[in-house]
Amino acid sequence: DIQMTQSPSSVSASIGDRVTITCRASQGVGTWLTWYQQKSGKAPKLLIYAVSSLQSGVPSRFSGSGSGTDFTLTISNLQPEDFATYYCQQANSFPLTFGGGTKVEIK
Amino acid sequence: QVQLQESGPGLVKPSETLSLTCSVSGGSINSFYWTWIRQAPGKGLQWIGYISYTGSTSYNPSLKSRVTISVDTSKNQFSLKLSSVTAADTAVYYCAREGPTVGNAYDFWGQGTMVTVSS
Numbered sequence: 323d324i325q326m327t328q329s330p331s332s333v334s335a336s337i338g339d340r341v342t343i344t345c346r347a348s349q350g351v352g353t354w355l356t357w358y359q360q361k362s363g364k365a366p367k368l369l370i371y372a373v374s375s376l377q378s379g380v381p382s383r384f385s386g387s388g389s390g391t392d393f394t395l396t397i398s399n400l401q402p403e404d405f406a407t408y409y410c411q412q413a414n415s416f417p418l419t420f421g422g423g424t425k426v427e428i429k
Numbered sequence: 430q431v432q433l434q435e436s437g438p439g440l441v442k443p444s445e446t447l448s449l450t451c452s453v454s455g456g457s458i459n460s461f462y463w464t465w466i467r468q469a470p471g472k473g474l475q476w477i478g479y480i481s482y483t484g485s486t487s488y489n490p491s492l493k494s495r496v497t498i499s500v501d502t503s504k505n506q507f508s509l510k511l512s513s514v515t516a517a518d519t520a521v522y523y524c525a526r527e528g529p530t531v532g533n534a535y536d537f538w539g540q541g542t543m544v545t546v547s548s
Contacts, residue, residue, distance in 0.1 A: 323490075356534040358474075365523055365538035366474065372532035409474055413533035417489040418476040 324348050324412050328421035334429040341397040343424045345410035350390045354413040357386055357395045360423075361406045369408075370395065397426070431456040433524050433539035441518075441546050447511040451524030451539055458482055458500065462527040463507045464535060465498060467520040475520075479527065480507055514546045 325348040335341050345355070355373045358366035368377045370386040373393060383398045397404055405428055410421040437449035451463070465477040478488035480498040488496045492511065500507040511518060521541040528536030 354533055356532070358535075365525075365541050366535070367538075368528075368531065368534050368536050371528075371534035375532065377531065377534075377536065411474070411534070416487055417491070418533075420474040420476070422473050 323417055324351060324415060324419050326410055326412055326419050326421035328408075328410060328424050330424060331422065332425040332427060334427045335400050336429045337400055337402060339400045339429075341400055341404075341426055343395045343397075343408055343410075343426075345388075345393045345395070345421050347391045347393075347412055347414075351412040351414035353389075355386075355388065355393050356411045356413065357384075358409045358411065359404075359406045360409065366409060400426070431526060431537045433526065433537055435522060435524050435539045435542040437542060437544070439543055439545060441514055441544060442548050443515055443546055444513055447509070447514050447518060447522075447544055447546070449509045449522055449524075449542060449544070451507050451509075453505045453507075453526075458505045458507065459502055461529060463498075463500065464525045464527060465509045466523045466525055466535075467518075468523070468541075469517075469520045472520075477509065477511075477522075516546050518544070519546045520544060 327346045357370040360366040374386045407423045407425045432454045434452045441447045459482045462479045464479040480486045495512045497510040523541045524539045525535035526537040
């Protein structure tokens with residue numbers, strides 16, 4: 323299985339901050355890298371697919387980058403509704419696997 | 430707008446079979462891949478497996494011996510069966526659609542249903 327390691331596991335930030343979350347795969351996943359946002363008690367929401375493609379309706383302050391095994395989700399100008407847990411997921415090979423999550427908390 | 434809704438028992442006894450159904454509305458199940466994902470309390474997400482509208486499946490090897498995913502196109506539903514459950518199978522179970530233009534990502538999700546395994 324491809325292991326997905328996210329860091330940090332949690333981050334405290336203020337409104338307006340720039341937040342960067344890293345996801346590292348144990349082997350290359352090509353462009354099959356997705357980011358989700360999950361708020362407490364809710365289903366995950368698709369933010370970014372194929373490394374850097376923004377899902378329709380997602381604010382442009384979210385961006386993704388990376389290649390091979392190292393990927394980044396950046397939230398620019400953090401807004402109150404962005405406090406949540408973020409997961410990366412690889413779809414390069416079965417079984418599909420998720421990172422452990424990064425919780426973005428209010429400082 | 431596509432909507433997914435999970436249904437099934439919220440409590441299952443150990444060693445029994447967990448059975449859930451995902452009803453799809455606002456679109457046909459006769460396309461795409463349909464997936465089950467679970468999340469144990471306070472934990473991360475685990476991919477269980479998928480089924481295509483043609484019935485082809487892929488399962489997580491860690492669950493493969495116990496999992497069956499099936500589709501009923503006439504009812505626009507797909508289902509999950511997980512046999513011989515233990516407390517470790519207690520989780521919120523989500524159904525989701527692998528979107529056609531989002532690179533093997535899940536663009537629509539059900540709200541999730543909590544299943545507790547306990548006697």
